[in-house]
Structure formats: C-alpha cells, structure tokens
Amino acid sequence: MTYAIQVRDLAKTFGGGVSLFSRSHHEVKAVKSVSLEVARGETLAIVGESGSGKSTLARMLVGLETPTSGSMLIAGKDARVLRQEGPRAFGKVIQYVFQDPIASLNPRKSTRDILEVPLKLLCGYEPSRRRERMKELLDAVQLPKDALSRFPHEFSGGQAQRIAIARALAAEAEIIVLDEPVSALDVSVQAQVLLLLRDLKTRFRLSYLFISHDLAVVEAISDRVAVMHFGEVVETAPPTRLFAEPGHAYTQRLVASAPRIRRK
Numbered sequence: 001m002t003y004a005i006q007v008r009d010l011a012k013t014f015g016g017g018v019s020l021f022s023r024s025h026h027e028v029k030a031v032k033s034v035s036l037e038v039a040r041g042e043t044l045a046i047v048g049e050s051g052s053g054k055s056t057l058a059r060m061l062v063g064l065e066t067p068t069s070g071s072m073l074i075a076g077k078d079a080r081v082l083r084q085e086g087p088r089a090f091g092k093v094i095q096y097v098f099q100d101p102i103a104s105l106n107p108r109k110s111t112r113d114i115l116e117v118p119l120k121l122l123c124g125y126e127p128s129r130r131r132e133r134m135k136e137l138l139d140a141v142q143l144p145k146d147a148l149s150r151f152p153h154e155f156s157g158g159q160a161q162r163i164a165i166a167r168a169l170a171a172e173a174e175i176i177v178l179d180e181p182v183s184a185l186d187v188s189v190q191a192q193v194l195l196l197l198r199d200l201k202t203r204f205r206l207s208y209l210f211i212s213h214d215l216a217v218v219e220a221i222s223d224r225v226a227v228m229h230f231g232e233v234v235e236t237a238p239p240t241r242l243f244a245e246p247g248h249a250y251t252q253r254l255v256a257s258a259p260r261i262r263r264k
Contacts, residue, residue, distance in 0.1 A: 001039055002039070002040050002076075003037045003038060003039055003040065003073070003076075004038045004039065004040050004041075004042070004074075004075060004174065004175045004207035005036075005037065005038040005044075005061065005072070005073070005074060005075075005175065005207070005209065006037050006072070006073040007034060007035055007036050007037070007057075007061075007070065007071070007072050007073075008035050008070055008071045008072075009033045009034075009035055009069065009070040009071070010031060010033070010034045010035070010057070010060065010067050010069075010070035010071070010072060011029070011031055011032055011033050011034070011067060011068045011069045011070050012029075012030045012031040012053075012056050012057075012060060012065060012067055012068050013027050013028065013029050013030070013068045014027070014028045014030055015027045015028050029231055030053050030056040030231055031053045031056050031057050031060070031067075031231045032053075032230070032231040032232050033070070033232070034053075034057060034070070034228075034231075034232065034233050035233070036226055036233060036236065038175070038207055038208075038209055039207070040174075040205075040207055041201075041205060041206075041207055042207055042208075042223045042224065043201065043207075043208040043210055043221055043222050043223045043224075044208070044209055044210070044222065044223065044224050044225075044226060045210045045211070045212060045218040045221070045222035045224070045225045045226070045239070046058075046209065046210070046211045046212075046225075046226050046228055047211075047212060047213065047215060047218055047225055047226070047227055047228070047254065048213070048227060048228035048229055048254075049213065049229075049254075050213070052228040052229055052230065052231065053228050053230070053231040053232075054179075054211045054228055055179055055211065056231075057228070058096070058177045058179050058209065058211055060072070061074065061079075061094060061177055061209065062090055062094050062095070062096045062177055063079070063082065063083060063087060063089075063090035064096075066083070067079075074090070074093050074094050074175065075093040075094065075173075075174055075175060077093060088121060088122060091118065091122050091171050091173065092122050092171060092172075092173060093173050093174065093175060094173050094174075094175040094176070094177065095167075095168035095169075095171050095173045095175070095176050095177070096168070096176075096177045096179065097161070097164050097165055097168050097176060097177070097178045097179065097181050098164065098179055098181075099179050099180035099181065099183055099184055100184055101157055101158075101160035101161035101163070101164050101184065102152055102153070102155075102157065102160050104164050105152040105160060105163060105164060105167075106152070107151065107152050107153060108151075109151070109152075110148065110149055110150060110151055111138075111147050111148050111149070111150055111151075111163055112134060112148040112149065114163065114167055115133075115134045115137060115148075115163075115166060115167060115170050116130055116134070117167075118167060118170040118171040119133055119134070119170050122170075122171045122172070123170070123171070123172055133170070134148060134170075135148075137166040137169055137170055138166065140166065140169060140200065140203070140204075141162040141163070141165050141166045141169075141196065141200075142162065142196065143159065143162055143163070143166070147159070147163070156189075157184055157185050157186075157189065158185050158186075158189035158192060158193060161181060161182070161184075161185065161193055162193070162196070165181075165193075165196070165197070165200070169200065169204065174205065174206060174207060175206070175207045175208075175209070176206055176207075176208055176209075177208075177209045177211070178197070178208055178209070178210045178211065179211045180211055180212055180213070181193065181197075181210075182194060182212075182214075182217060183212065183213070183214065190217065194217065194220055194221055197221065198221065208221075210222060214258075215243065215254070215255065215258040216258065218239060219239045219240075219243060222239050223238065223239075224236060224237065224238055224239070225237060225238070225239050225242050227242070227248065227250065227251045227254065229248075229250045234248045234250055234251065235247055235248040235250075235251045242255075243255050
C-alpha cells in the first residue's frame with residue numbers, strides 16, 4: 001500500500017522557556033506522539049472536541065507549524081526537506097481548506113486573482129493556460145464562469161467554500177486537508193459540499209484529511225476515523241465499526257453525545 005501521509009511520533013509543544021523578566025512559561029503539549037497514515041485515495045477523518053489537537057496536527061502537515069519532534073512523509077517526501085525548499089514546496093503536494101470560507105479569501109481579490117496565484121506560482125502556467133484552467137476549476141466546483149469577476153463578499157458561504165476548494169485544486173496537489181469545511185454552512189448546503197468533495201476526490205484522485213467535530217458528517221464522508229483526545233490518537237477504525245462499537249472510553253462518550261449517528 002502506498003501512502004499520501006505517514007506520521008510517526010509527531011509532537012508539538014507550545015510555550016516553555018524563560019521570558020525577558022525571568023518568568024517561566026507553562027508548556028502546552030498540543031500534540032503528543034501521534035502516529036497515523038492516510039492511504040492514497042483515502043479519506044481519514046480526525047474527530048475530537050475543541051482543544052484535542054486536531055487543527056494543530058493539520059497545521060503541521062501543511063507546514064504552518066513546525067513539529068517539536070517526530071517525522072512526516074507528505075506524498076512520499078520528507079517534510080523536513082519540504083521546509084528547506086521553502087513554503088511553496090508544501091503547496092505543491094498538500095493544500096488546506098479552512099473552516100470559515102469568507103475569512104480565508106482575500107476580500108480585495110476577485111476570484112480570478114485568487115485562482116491565478118497557485119496557477120502562476122505553483123504550476124507555472126502561462127496566461128492563456130491559466131485562463132483556460134480557471135474555467136475548468138469553476139466547472140469542477142459547479143460555479144458559473146462570471147464568478148471570476150466577483151469578490152468574496154458577493155458569494156454565499158457555500159459558494160465561497162467552493163472557491164476555496166477550487167483554489168486548493170488549482171495547485172494540483174494530491175492531498176487536501178479539510179479543517180471543519182462545512183461547519184459554518186447551513187445543513188442543506190453542507191450536504192451539497194460533501195457530495196462535491198466526494199465527486200472531486202474520485203475525479204482528481206485526491207486524498208483527504210478531514211477534520212470535524214460533527215460525527216454525522218464524518219460518517220457520511222470518511223473511510224476511516226481517528227479519534228483525538230488531549231493531543232493523542234486514542235482509537236482508529238472504519239466509521240461504521242467505530243460508531244457501532246467504540247472501544248475507547250472517550251470514543252464511547254463522544255458517540256453517546258451525538259444522537260444523530262446511525263448505529264448498525
């Protein structure tokens with residue numbers, strides 16, 4: 001089996017040390033010795049309550065945070081080598097879709113400007129190819145061509161999230177980290193975006209790391225689920241088995257608190 005992501009003993013600690021006035025700072029271990037894999041073409045969901053370390057793990061995977069210890073292979077490439085190559089190196093192999101679609105898009109940039117950045121800087125496309133590719137991307141995320149001339153505030157939350165997804169696709173990375181991508185959307189729009197993500201995964205042969213606190217959403221989209229608690233992965237299993245027969249005490253409490261989950 002080939003892997004999109006391989007993580008071994010990954011840890012991230014914030015704080016610690018001594019300040020200018022010799023006051024010690026308390027260390028916060030946000031992620032503690034996490035090991036996991038995402039197979040190529042797989043959707044691995046990460047679930048857990050706020051503060052469990054989900055987003056910190058995701059930010060390390062895309063190069064926004066530097067691990068305190070441990071190792072990562074992203075699309076078969078050592079993350080330490082990617083960091084040495086510069087911030088654009090991560091963007092060529094892994095992309096991030098944020099929770100708040102409007103806040104994640106530059107309000108002063110049109111959709112054309114937003115999509116042009118990865119097409120130019122990461123893919124190196126000439127202007128004619130960039131124009132052609134932008135139209136292909138809008139078609140892929142089911143937005144009209146006139147969306148190119150519009151600005152983020154002119155879109156609904158669901159439409160803005162489609163633009164954020166199109167921006168991730170523009171980089172032609174094979175891995176996308178989706179950090180609570182539908183939590184800010186209405187329920188009906190959530191379903192539409194989830195169906196779109198499933199279609200794009202097959203169409204572009206993508207691998208997803210899907211972060212969420214909504215177990216119903218996780219059950220609908222994931223191939224496997226990893227449960228995080230206080231910075232550690234305490235259980236990993238396919239969603240049907242995990243929600244029907246949770247093994248860890250924390251997973252049991254998590255599932256019990258979500259009455260919408262189907263139990264088969």
